[in-house]
Amino acid sequence: MTNSVKPCVLITGFAPFGGEKINPSWQAVQALEGLNIDGFAIHTKELPCEFDTSISVLQGAINKYSPHVVLCIGQAGGRADISIERVAINVNDARIADNAGAQPIDTPVVATGPAAYFTNLPIKRIQQALHQSDIPASISNTAGTYVCNHIMYGLMHEITLHHQNIKGGFVHIPYLPSQAVHHNGAPSMSQETVISALKVIVTAAISNKTDLKVTAGTTH
Template sequence: MKNVLVTGFDPFGGESVNPALEAVKCLAHLKTETYAVEVREMPTVFGKALDCLYAAIEQVKPDLVICVGQAGGRPQMTVERVAINVNDARIPDNEGNQPIDTPVVPGGPVGYWSTLPIKAIVQELNRQGVPAAVSHTAGTFVCNHVFYGLMHYIAESKAAIRGGFIHIPYLPEQAARQPGQPSMALETIVKGLKIAIDVAVELEEDIVTMGGQIS
């Protein structure tokens, strides 16, 4: 039985809801024959989010960690390939912090690859009717901050943990307030996250298939 930690952020940027947190809460206490899920809420705050993540890892002792965040404007679930060692906040976080061009971890590597089977997850999501794609940027806000912090923790601790990050679109009620923005129903997001967990638990090695971009 594998322990799976799934995290989602609280609302930010003036929104009253964050689809990441709403979807993650639907996975609380999910248990199958092969894994059990624990979920945690993350503050959308630089630094503090990593403190919460590390405390959750120490408590849950997961074999797999999937962090989930909102990417308003994206039409699909996007499985992130790489985290980069930079904070460059376009807007302040939920405590007014707005780091510009600072490292997530001073002296840390430029980036870390996800250790999720990202292309296999995307392939299965699309096969089951959940729009998905590989993403090559997790941004430079708190999502990337947490993604990089997670992978740095795994690398430095040499823990037998695999981890990564998935971005999800707005909920329909959010998109309704911002005409022209794509959205995804909560039930579809939850279905997609369950699929992602299933694939990540089953496969340690990714498949080889197209998932790149020209620009």
């Protein structure tokens, strides 16, 4: 294992999938490579949009950098704001095939794993910090059943078993405007706003040891 010279944050984005030429998650994440936020070095990694392989690549990056915080970012076309995921469930149920052609249906992410994992990020403080920065954000109670949920579950399983000092979680972002024009009526968010949001998220994640006790439930 290679230890970083200074404390660090690992942020991942995904390769394009589903016919898209770009993935806004990686477009934004790669812009943060090499930055220093509040004394934490930022390292980034592009993950393949593939079941199982994505988890292996993430595990390799965690072992390489020994981060204090891991943020996995993914695209959620149709969502209008920064969606901070609360929970990942132990199921793969792919509406479309991944980039390797795999389309698991009703299979577990980890055969012997629990039904779900909750993020250990201070998600409500993150939401508050984003709102204070005039960036639309909400707590999401479903990360779906595709590769995004898969990687969040895999991340939290890895943290639970081997890296309990790491804080980790997943954030969904909307389409970029250049994508939304091809999806009639779909909301979008500029890359500049997403990059700003990621910086706010990193700052909130590393500076808060406890979360707020405020409601962020949904009725739908």
